[in-house]
Amino acid sequence: MGAEKATVLLVMGAHRSGTSSLSGTLACLGAALPRNLMPPTSSNEKGYFEPLDIANLHDEMLARAGSAWHDIAPFPDKWYASPDFGTYSGLLAHAYRDNYGDAALVVLKEPRINRLIPLWETVFETVGAVPKVILITRHPLEVARSLETRDGFPLPLGLLIWLRNQLDAERTTRHLPRVFVNYDELIAGWRSTLSRIEHSLGITFPGQGAMAQAKVDAFLDASLRHHRAPPADEPSDVVITQWAQEAFRILSGEEAMTEEGRAALDRIREALDRATTAFAPLVALYQCQLADARQKLDARSAEEHLRQAHQTQVSELTRLLAERDGQLAERDAQVQRLAEAASAADAMHHAMARDFQNERAMLTTAIADLHTEIARMRETGAAIEKVRHEQIRTLGQQLAERDLHLSTARGQTDRLTVEIEALTAELAAVHGSLSWRMTAGLRWLAADRAPSETRPDQTTEPAPPTREAPAVDPRALLDVTYYMERYDDVRASALDPWEHYVTTGFKEGRNPNALFDTDWYLRHNPDAAQEGMNPLLHYLTRGAAQGANPGPDFDGAWYVATNPDVAASGMNPLLHYLDHGRAEGRETKPPSPSPTTLHPADGAQATAA
Known part of the structure; x- marks a missing residue:
């Protein structure tokens, strides 16, 4: 019968996020610390509680891979196919044994592991250990200010470092036993936090007596906290700050354990990857000059x-x-x-x-x-x-x-x-700029539809000038409830209604809401059909400005003329009705005229229908 595997409490989180406070608390309750501890400094007076030799191996390995602990770019996946992967997995396994020996319950904290989980899974398999993850989260602005004080990093760079570490740590540990904790809650009431860790990870700490608890009370000194986040209503227009605040909100609550929360974190991480690909050379140049x-x-x-x-x-x-x-x-x-x-x-x-x-x-x-x-x-x-x-x-x-x-x-x-x-x-x-805001919808939909090619016998006429209007998110015109109730196959497939409509729904003649008739619109606007253009996009970008109606039951020109507040707002008439007019009981078209007063244009339109 083989020896029982050691349990590794893997403390993860960005630098300056409270990982040292959490690791010291776990040590007070009986978890084994590494033998080769990194010494305290003025930036961390009570100690880092991380293995110095493992941190040095990480820095050496990252340097060989062209990265560093403060790199905001994703760690290259191709590195795991290089000879260095085998070399450093062996060196790290040796360093683990030197630091922990045969200890049954250990705490391993080294923030560079946030970006190196695939490497460490190999190490744990080699040494026969089972990792259980504790991901601690601290307000990103507090972390950024701490990095600014200690390392001289500007706040935006500190926020990017926080995002890279937190998002990579969360993404690569979804298959492992894990629990999310908050730094503020740890400082304010560590007993409930540690109880939740024991329950979530299925462990029991050896130190349960009054003396162990007194050690934790003496260790968690709130006076060592030098940076606090601003009030929740502090205004911020910086995209990076918005990403960080949204990620912090999700990681601080139960949403982090849901599919919706993980999908939202994935979207932020993908946006971060795109941004760092564009700006990483400039940031690297700044970091080199700072060094x-x-x-x-x-x-x-x-x-x-x-x-x-x-x-x-x-x-x-x-x-x-x-x-x-x-x-x-x-x-x-x-x-x-x-x-x-x-x-x-x-x-x-x-x-x-x-x-x-x-x-x-x-x-x-x-x-x-x-x-x-x-x-x-x-x-x-x-x-x-x-x-x-x-x-x-x-x-x-x-x-x-x-x-x-x-x-x-x-x-x-x-x-x-x-x-x-x-x-x-x-x-x-x-x-x-106005142009950027007005083309928001176009940029979003550009990824969903390849540009159509113009036939040799087809000429392109310039669109008539339209007056400026607020940018419209095309999603706003999709009535999700209506779409799901009307089309059983969409509801049964669990597909995203918007993705279904923009990819196949409009081609099948399905309607995004009760007033937008896809087939009717294409018959009355043949240029959209000829170009193979999504009728909803055609209506938003061209048709509404040219006086086209979304369907036989909504007269846009009449709706605007009858409601001066709509004309003053410059809002798309159909969107105004769906958002406001429907609830207010407004009419969508003029009362049906008697046969003797039918307008010639209406008659022609009816005939065409």
């Missing part, structure tokens, strides 16, 4: 440290010279005392005068030698002082040169920042 500026600042800091070290050495030499001068003064005093003693001895012992004279001569010679030594030492001190001044002057010149280099680097950074801001403003102007 270069940091390197120069670090070099300047090292030079400043060297200068201070030289100043310390000079101060020590000055102290030693002062001490030597004191010793020489003491020797001078001793010589003086000896001379006085010799004079007193000569007076007291006249008979020994010759001996004293000889001794005095010897002492005189010693004094002369001492004076020579003093002079030599003073010359040495002067030379040292000269060298000190020269070193100080050289260091000053070097610092001035470094300041010049730093100023140049800052100027380059400022210019790049101005260029980025200009490009951002230009992009924002395009997105805010």
